[in-house]
Amino acid sequence: MRSHLLNETTADLYRRSVTEGVERVAAKLATTERPHTGMSVDELAPVINGIDLDRPLEDPAAVLDELEEVYLRDAVYFHHPRYLGHLNCPVVIPAVLGEAVLSAVNSSLDTWDQSIGGTLIERRLIDWTAGRIGLGPDADGIFTSGGSQSNFHSLLLARDEACRTVMQNSHRPLAKSEVLPKLRIFTSEASHFSVKKSAAMLGLGYEAVIAVPVDRNRRMDTSVLALELESCVREGLFPMAVVATAGTTDFGSIDPLPEIARLAAEHSTWMHVDAAYGCGLLVSPTRRHLLDGIEHANSVTVDYHKSFFQPVSSSAMLVRDRDTLKHATYHADYLNPRRMAEERIPNQVDKSIQTTRRFDALKLWMTLRTMGADGLGSLFDEVIDLAAAGWDIIDADPRFEVVVRPQISTLVFRYVPRLDGVEVRNDLVDEANLHARKALFASGEAVVAGTKVDGDQYLKFTLLNPQTTTADIAAVLDLLAAHAEQFLGESLAVHH
């Protein structure tokens, strides 16, 4: 069994095994004709459940053969130009190379003595990102597992800063538990659900989150935010944070950051910007201005695995004031004793809510060192251009209604039947849209997402692949319309 350990005696087996795996994936990528095969849970679950995990195959090639059946054949391939589903990007090769290196060397970025250069590389990338945002000389941050964790971590710091302020300003000693029920978080109704979930996990409850309405472009209505902040204070409550979104999940809309920053400052409230999706604009050669105002944030979420073409996972949270990171610091004698901090040993665990932590930063490092920031940003620009062209196509198509002209790269639209003299009930239109998405997925021809807008069922393209063309968009629209029409045809026939 020792022959499976990666060490000085097995470098050759490592090389052969990984090369064989890379060959299989490369062959798969080169021959993928559809984003997936349409495989169903009912078909695949028995295959996977039927594998006896106590009887190993031993031969790596046999394991790869089996992997073909249980995973590779039916996986959803985000690199395919007709994958238009969720916020998953195709990945760049330098990052995939980084992934291979980081898992083999297997550094853990919690402490300096488990990573050395890894720690310094991560720190450089945090400084680089904070510099692009414009957070100032005291900025810092940490890589995380994803946008949800980055939002949670940021709100944890915001919560503890708010508690500190409220307790300091109180004329009588207050326990933290007395402060928590008074805290409120303001975010638009189009923000990511992880904001609400974080509030619950932080002991504030879902009800601590005030959903601010959005305007017709799905951006936070700051006149309502102003009123909500005022009424919060009037009621003796404390505005803990305003969470602005730079790239909402559904619409890619960017909240009015300068105005939100002004209101947050007026109320001495923490401003968090969830730029999980919009962070790609930080490197856009032409559209960085869309993020103007982000530099006022107290904390920012960026997901390199959404708009920097990085493999999952690769995300970070950044703060304006590195001192605030102390709310997640714990000194353990065996790992990061206080003495080490005094000796200025750079233990990243001091800033993280994780302990053992992947060297995800390496992927971004390899990417920037190979392609450069402008190279990455121009890829993101391409998908934004594509989304603008896609909007024109859908807007001109009588079969569909499209919601907002995209600021980034999503298109939310809905099939609307135009049947002469026949009034189709709204719930049937909803079902037709749901059916179209499901049927398309089952066919494997393309993958699109779905969402609800003002209670109605919509379809969504999330465009993150520069290889996708307007012809792909047109073809997928035809497929969706055909599925929806077939469904309606059958449903209306039954009703008559």
Ligand SMILES: Cc1ncc(COP(=O)(O)O)c(C=O)c1O
């Ligand atoms: C705006 C926004 N924030 C946060 C997240 C959560 O990111 P992750 O899935 O990496 O946890 C998403 C995911 O889609 C998002 O769109």
